[in-house]
Amino acid sequence: MELLLLSNSTSDDGYLVPALDAILELADGRQDALFVPYAGVTRDWDDYTAQVRDALAPVGIAVRGLHREADARAAIDAATLIIVGGGNTFRLLKCLREQQLLEPIAQRVRAGATRYVGWSAGSVITSPTIRTTNDMPIVDPGGLDSLGLMPFQFNCHYFNLVVAGFRGETRDQRLAEFTVLSPEMPVLGLPEGDWVRVSGERRTLHGEHAARWFLGERTWDITAGALEVPR
């Protein structure tokens, strides 16, 4: 099982630019990627696919959009490199569930038949559920269970911002609500610019910023290096 799970895609250096080396390493020679744009809501899926195509052209990876495939299931079954972009996690999950693509994707990734790159929503759905997404539930995804490839939950764009005058919950308060109700499920708060590389049972955190584990009532920060999932 080979995955590259990024917190985010945009950067001051350009779209996906800080991740290009990591994507090349993950691709390991594969030059045809199947892109899943379903998380995109406010932009056209063709435009979204073109943006990713343009970003990966310099490293020699060609990108097709899954939404343009006549037989989506067949496209998944033939893919050796699947890229799942960010946007709205509920929309992404709804589309994949309606097309009955969740299990085929999970099976191919688990079997090593395809490699997987995700960012933001595309990373969150590798968790057991999407219960730690930051996104607004703009559509009903028909259940919160997702790909379940990771034994923990991702929270992307992680930053515990505290704003004077804001009376809603901070990110840490929201995640504390999750851990109260799911005390045995670890959550990885993945800051902007960081990513996790998964190779079989080996997981490695990359990036400049400390990530944060949440498990039951405990929280603690970790820096780049081997990622041990806590129990």
Added chain:
Amino acid sequence: MELLLLSNSTSDDGYLVPALDAILELADGRQDALFVPYAGVTRDWDDYTAQVRDALAPVGIAVRGLHREADARAAIDAATLIIVGGGNTFRLLKCLREQQLLEPIAQRVRAGATRYVGWSAGSVITSPTIRTTNDMPIVDPGGLDSLGLMPFQFNCHYFNLVVAGFRGETRDQRLAEFTVLSPEMPVLGLPEGDWVRVSGERRTLHGEHAARWFLGERTWDITAGALEVPR
């Protein structure tokens, strides 16, 4: 139908203090309130109920917690003043749905048999759905449909914060995702400290801060006064 729908409960002046006059006006002499604490996650429902009880004692309103009632449905059917507190909207909706209380509450409010005070999650669930909540989907509510008392969606704690370095969506971007997929449903972004008073078909916005309508591709700000739901 008489409702008081607040964006939030906490304030620099004390818990619920800026809303006390409005609550008294809404109660119109009713001195027994049934409090729904189900949105509370990180605090005990007894503690949450006690906090609301203490806050309303100075204005002579007694507060019982619905979670302590042996027959929740009977308690709803007897209530003449229902108060629904904030917290996590998904948890609130899940509890109400599991106890089959959504329709009884909606019916009693619509019939004028009970008045309704809500804040944050308690305001959001008066919308047709909870699709414009800011909360994390920490539990599966079994569907996003909610009380449907209002012909528009609430987004509470409304503020379009833009943070340097944050690569996730702003509030306005999240709401734009909603309006792309639900172009005919208005969303009211209700800032901290504001509230809406509903009396039959008459709705009034109160508070110091401009609220914001979102409808399709349009957004515009409104100030305190008669609240016309746009089409």
